[in-house]
Amino acid sequence: MGTVVATPKARTIKVDYLTRVEGEGALLVKMKGNEVQDVKVRIFEPPRLFEAFLRGRHHTEVPDITARICGICPIAYQMSAVHALERALRIEIDPAVRLLRRLFYCGEWIESHALHIYMLHAPDFLGYPDAITMAKDHPKVVEQALRLKKIGNELVALLGGREIHPVSACVGGFYKVPTRKQLRAIAGDLQWALEASVATARFAAGLEFPDFAPDYEFVSLSHPDEYPFNEGRIVSNKGIDISVDRYEDVFREVHVKHSNALQSEVIGRGSYHVGPLARLNLNFDKLPPLAQQVARECGVAPPCRNPFQSIIARAVELVFACHEALRVIDLYEPPPAPRVPYEVVGASGRAATEAPRGLLYHRYQIDDRGLVLSARIVPPTSQNLRRMEDDLAQLVPTLAARPLEEVTQRCEQALRNYDPCISCATHFLKVVIEREDA
Amino acid sequence: MPESPAVRIYGVGNRLRGDDGVGLYVADRLRESGFAATSWTADLTGLLEEWVGAERVILIDAMEGGGAPGSVHRLQAGAVRLEGGRFRFSSHGMGLAEAIELALALGRAPCAWEICAIVGECFGYGETLSPAVREGAEALVRQLSAEIRQATR
Numbered sequence: 107m108g109t110v111v112a113t114p115k116a117r118t119i120k121v122d123y124l125t126r127v128e129g130e131g132a133l134l135v136k137m138k139g140n141e142v143q144d145v146k147v148r149i150f151e152p153p154r155l156f157e158a159f160l161r162g163r164h165h166t167e168v169p170d171i172t173a174r175i176c177g178i179c180p181i182a183y184q185m186s187a188v189h190a191l192e193r194a195l196r197i198e199i200d201p202a203v204r205l206l207r208r209l210f211y212c213g214e215w216i217e218s219h220a221l222h223i224y225m226l227h228a229p230d231f232l233g234y235p236d237a238i239t240m241a242k243d244h245p246k247v248v249e250q251a252l253r254l255k256k257i258g259n260e261l262v263a264l265l266g267g268r269e270i271h272p273v274s275a276c277v278g279g280f281y282k283v284p285t286r287k288q289l290r291a292i293a294g295d296l297q298w299a300l301e302a303s304v305a306t307a308r309f310a311a312g313l314e315f316p317d318f319a320p321d322y323e324f325v326s327l328s329h330p331d332e333y334p335f336n337e338g339r340i341v342s343n344k345g346i347d348i349s350v351d352r353y354e355d356v357f358r359e360v361h362v363k364h365s366n367a368l369q370s371e372v373i374g375r376g377s378y379h380v381g382p383l384a385r386l387n388l389n390f391d392k393l394p395p396l397a398q399q400v401a402r403e404c405g406v407a408p409p410c411r412n413p414f415q416s417i418i419a420r421a422v423e424l425v426f427a428c429h430e431a432l433r434v435i436d437l438y439e440p441p442p443a444p445r446v447p448y449e450v451v452g453a454s455g456r457a458a459t460e461a462p463r464g465l466l467y468h469r470y471q472i473d474d475r476g477l478v479l480s481a482r483i484v485p486p487t488s489q490n491l492r493r494m495e496d497d498l499a500q501l502v503p504t505l506a507a508r509p510l511e512e513v514t515q516r517c518e519q520a521l522r523n524y525d526p527c528i529s530c531a532t533h534f535l536k537v538v539i540e541r542e543d544a
Numbered sequence: 545m546p547e548s549p550a551v552r553i554y555g556v557g558n559r560l561r562g563d564d565g566v567g568l569y570v571a572d573r574l575r576e577s578g579f580a581a582t583s584w585t586a587d588l589t590g591l592l593e594e595w596v597g598a599e600r601v602i603l604i605d606a607m608e609g610g611g612a613p614g615s616v617h618r619l620q621a622g623a624v625r626l627e628g629g630r631f632r633f634s635s636h637g638m639g640l641a642e643a644i645e646l647a648l649a650l651g652r653a654p655c656a657w658e659i660c661a662i663v664g665e666c667f668g669y670g671e672t673l674s675p676a677v678r679e680g681a682e683a684l685v686r687q688l689s690a691e692i693r694q695a696t697r
Contacts, residue, residue, distance in 0.1 A: 238642060241649035248650060252589050259587055269586050 119502075119514045133517060134364075135502055142502050145495045147521065149367040160481040165191050165450075165472045166277060172468075172483065173271045178221070181214040181262065182461030183483075184275040185336055186468040191277045194455025194470060197448045202441035203279040204336075205434050209289075210265045210275070211335040211459070212431040216299065217258025217269075218462035219382075219420045219427070222525045223306060224251030227417050230519040231313040247309065250302055254424070257299045261292060261431065279445030289435045296435070300428035304400055307421035311404035316516070319411040320500055322493070323372060324384035327460055333392040333426055334385065336459045341388055342378065350458045353467050359484060360492075370489040377493035380464025380486045381524060382419040383410065394433075397426045413497060413523040420525070450476040461486050463525050487526045494521055550599035551692065552654075553581035554591060556640055557606055563613075563664030563677045567604040570660070573685045579692055588643040592652045601657040602688065605640050606664040606677075613665035614680030616687075621657045660684055 119135040136144040156175055160168060169187045173180035185207060192199065199207075224247060225237040234240040241248040259269040264284055266272020274280045325346065327338035340356075341347050348356055357378075359368040372378050387408045390398065401407050401422045406415055454471040464486030471479040497520055505513045555571025558564045567583075574581035584591065595601045610617060638646065640659065647653040662681060665674040673681065 238645045238649055241646055245650050248646070252592065255587070256590060256593070259590070 117510060119510065119517060121514060121518060133498075133521065135498055135517060137502060137506075139506075142499045145498045145502075146364045147491055147494050147498075149365040149491070157481045157483055160470075160478045163478050165470065165476045165478055168470065168478065168481075169275050169277070170271075170273065173275075175483070175485075177270050178218050179214060179461045179463065180271050181210050181266065181275070182459060182466050183468075184272070185211060185459040186457050186461075186466045186483075187470070188275055188277050189336055189457035189459060190455045190468040190470050191472070192455070193457055194453040194472060195277070195448050195451065196453075197278055197446060199279055199446060200441040200443070202439060203283070203445070205438060206265060206280065206283060207275075208332075208335050209431055209434040209438075210262070210272075212427040212434070213258050213261030213265065215258070215423060215427040215462050216431070217255045217262065218525075219424045220251050220254035220258060220306075222462075223310060223417055223420050223424070224248060224254075226525070227519075227522050228310075228313075230515070230522060231417070250305070254299055254302055254306070257292070257295045260295070264288060264292060276445055278448055279441070279443070281444060283440055283444045285440060286438055289438055293432060293435050296428055296431050300425065300432065303421065303424035303428050304396075306424055307400045307404045307418060310418040310421045311406075313417065315412055315414040316501075316504075317412075318414060318501055318504065320413070320497060322384075322411055323375065323378040324387045325372075325378045325380050325489075326385045326388045326465060327458060328388055329392070331392070333389050333430070334460050336457075340458060340465070342372075343387060344375075346372070350456050350467070353456065353458065353484075354469070354482075357467075357484075357489070359488065365491065367491060368484075368488050369492040370484065371492055377496045378489065379413075379493050380489050381416065382423050382462075382464075383413060383416045384464065385460060386410065386419045386422060393422070393426055394429050396429060397422055400425050413520065416523045416525075450474065463487055464489060487524070490524045490526065494524055494526070497523075551602065551695065552595050552598040552600075553579070553602045553604070553688070554584045554595075555581060555604040556584045556588060559585075559671055560669065562666040562668050562670050562672065563662075563674055564606050564667050565671065566606045566662045566664060566673055566677050566681050569673060569678075570604045570662075570681050570684055570688075573681070574688060577685065577689055579689065588638050588640060589646065591643060592647050592650070595654050596652075598654050599656065601654040602660060603640060603644075603657065604660045604662070604684070606667070607661040608664060608667065610661070611663045612676070613663050613674055614676035614678075614683075615663045616680055616684050617659075617661045617663070619659040619661060621653070660688070 117137045121133040132148040134146040134148060160171060168191060169184040172183040172187045175183050229237055229240050232240060237248060262272055263269040265274060267274045274282055323342050323344045325342045327334035328341040329338035339347060339349055340353060346356060356373060357370055358373050359370050361368055386406060387410060390408050404418050406418045406422060452472060452474040456469045458465050458467045466486055467484040469482040473479055498517055501520055505516055553571060553574060555567035557567040559568055571581040571583040662677060664677055
């Protein structure tokens with residue numbers, strides 16, 4: 107839903123309720139002539155206060171509570187939580203558990219990326235208002251999407267106990283791990299998914315993309331040996347190379363009046379970009395040869411700075427996730443125990459993992475009873491919010507000659523480049539009470 | 545156990561959001577009474593595969609507005625145009641109306657289907673149904689139980 111107000115000199119694009127994004131947000135762009143005077147991505151989804159109500163909870167509850175932040179990316183929250191707490195408590199997980207956690211994340215990337223590519227973003231490129239309308243003309247495309255998502259969901263359920271808000275991940279490992287036979291049973295579906303992912307990338311590469319390539323600061327994890335999920339340093343294409351412990355020295359969150367979600371910036375520099383396009387640009391050499399080949403064929407080998415091509419980057423990551431899942435299943439031998447014992451001490455720890463939408467940072471401090479004293483959670487959508495506004499400020503002037511309805515649609519499409527998860531972004535609100543004396 | 549295998553019953557919703565759990569409640573109660581019914585908490589698009597082969601599908605969910613809390617609307621396929629906003633839309637996936645529309649677009653809708661929509665009152669956080677909604681749910685359980693028994697005679 108949106109309204110456009112046009113006068114000869116001033117135009118306002120107002121979308122009261124963004125569609126095909128997860129959560130509740132709105133958009134406002136004010137223009138005077140060809141000049142953008144104001145851009146606001148307004149998040150009115152109510153704040154959800156997770157950081158506050160985690161205080162006083164036992165640390166073993168944190169993975170299950172934070173998983174409720176999001177129904178599409180619960181594993182990301184669980185992984186960032188358990189890794190932060192394990193770093194605090196100096197817990198070394200079994201190598202087999204490490205592999206299982208990569209497989210767990212593969213499941214989430216598959217279902218989240220498939221959902222976004224086909225059901226949320228492709229309609230923009232093909233000129234449909236939604237995936238249901240698109241399904242009438244492109245049933246095979248949507249059928250493929252549903253099957254890919256189902257396979258991702260099944261992998262999540264196999265490791266996590268269920269597909270929404272899985273229950274198996276815990277500090278030290280998992281409550282229960284699958285057998286080799288159970289994992290091998292899904293290999294056939296994953297092989298189909300790998301082929302479908304390559305087809306997805308080719309489908310995405312055939313879409314039309316506007317010519318738009320801002321000078322992004324891409325930020326992601328980087329690992330010496332693998333495409334990153336759960337471990338690595340935080341790097342950027344503009345010189346950042348830090349351990350996760352220094353995240354808050356380099357990045358900060360800012361509260362803006364028009365949004366219930368905080369916005370992030372590189373201190374002293376401004377907005378930055380996390381997510382598949384950032385990961386691809388910063389970790390291309392860590393993709394398996396097949397995914398690299400598909401990326402080159404589909405036109406997103408680095409440097410790729412067109413955010414509209416993030417749909418292709420997501421598809422390349424689908425190829426990677428299916429390939430990685432098959433690799434892990436082939437290697438997997440169950441660990442001696444699903445989780446390791448550990449001693450509880452007062453400590454603090456930080457971790458960042460790569461959610462489908464980008465870097466997800468957690469910090470926890472616990473006391474010597476294992477109770478949470480403080481929590482800090484910075485989701486990828488929060489980190490992208492300012493960059494989304496900057497994208498619009500740069501994009502809209504290039505569309506000045508177009509009808510306002512078209513400009514509005516392009517702005518919404520530009521926001522959907524980031525696959526925003528607004529429910530994740532509204533985890534925090536700082537409340538200040540000013541009292542006037544009688 | 546009286547049941548009609550050609551009829552599949554699915555209760556959908558969210559147990560943690562008050563009256564949004566009423567569909568799951570009705571499915572639970574039908575199972576307690578010995579009928580085959582599924583409390584579906586997974587991605588609703590999964591239903592498109594789940595109901596393959598069913599002659600008739602009954603879907604039970606809460607709805608917002610449309611009458612007094614606890615009142616039941618039985619919406620038959622083809623007799624009413626679904627509006628996505630009438631159901632509690634999960635921001636993490638498709639709502640029930642959207643899932644049905646998708647099934648129709650893909651030619652995957654069951655031969656006959658209906659939605660039993662119970663008007664909810666309170667959709668805030670919590671696991672308890674409002675008294676009027678619980679009463680409406682129990683009435684629907686009795687109604688569906690009688691229909692299934694009649695169909696299996």
